[in-house]
Amino acid sequence: MCALRVHVSHYTIGIAIKCFCHLYRTNDAFALLVFCFRRSIVPDVFIFSALLDGLILEDRILEAEIFFKKLIKRQKLCEPNVVMYSTMIKGLCKIGNNVIAIQLLRLMDERSCRPNSLQRQNDDAFKLFKQMVFQKRISPDVITYSSLIDGLCGLARWEEASKMLQEMLDVGISPNVQTFTILVDAFCKEGKVQEAEQVIGIMIKNGIVSNIVTYNTLIDGYCLRGEMSKAKTIFDSMVFRGLVPNVVS
Incomplete structure (x- = not known):
């Protein structure tokens, strides 16, 4: 597309990034993020969500946590939505880091980030609550x-x-x-x-x-x-x- 001088939008980049992440090629997906910034293409929440999901899929939980924290601190870049919070919480629970997961649940509430699937979100919250009390003794x-x-x-x-x-x-x-x-x-x-x-x-x-x-x-x-x-x-x-x-x- 670039060689043919066809305009590349954030929507096109988002699809490519999501494909790379699903193929467990998250590093290539991040290379496309760099391409976005170089071309003055403003990445949206869809792009950042796909990148976060890619890191979780590859079990790169620590990197995902660092990436997520950067997004929270730099709200002008991207305000994490309920999908991103849920993805990060799922990753933290995957490695047994329930303390940080609970903190994210609280942060969601503080930022009025309401789940788009209330039933599923609450079921996940109760599972986390049970792990917190009975397994981790928190x-x-x-x-x-x-x-x-x-x-x-x-x-x-x-x-x-x-x-x-x-x-x-x-x-x-x-x-x-x-x-x-x-x-x-x-x-x-x-x-x-x-x-x-x-x-x-x-x-x-x-x-x-x-x-x-x-x-x-x-x-x-x-x-x-x-x-x-x-x-x-x-x-x-x-x-x-x-x-x-x-x-x-």
Whole structure:
């Protein structure tokens, strides 16, 4: 194409790089990345994802981790998407590096990187959680549990979410306001406002102060059901507890 002076786009390069990676020729794929920069072709997330996958396929996990960290630090170059995170987590689990894998799961949540296949992502997360607890003896914390509860709520797996909350309490990990707000929000979106109120009751019982977000979520839940008097009662309760209503309230 170059010899014929045919324009080479990042799309064309991306296909070639993916082919090289699938043929276990990742070094050749990286040579094409250099070609991109020399020709002022801006590589996209598809290209970087293919390169990362190529390194994982060749069991070059350490190189993949270094490459991934460079991408995270240089966000102007490429913001890793859910596919890249999942690929890197899979590679880390492959060599038993579950500590870094858990850190990446947390980083995904911090960067609001939402999975495009929620069921599969949560199943992978639970497998990782079990390895973490039972095989590696790594103690999960409130962030780990909250992330899993959020995933279960997103799949409407209420019973499992409740069990996960109880498990937190049983092992001595206190849910924080974010954990409870996840549950309140999920219940309200499903029209289960009474269950949401029960969650707030548990918060109060455990000495955890609900924030404005928690109350706004519950108020919104009642408004969606058309129960305005109930919404007003929650609003008054919020004010009584010293919380200042905001524009959302």
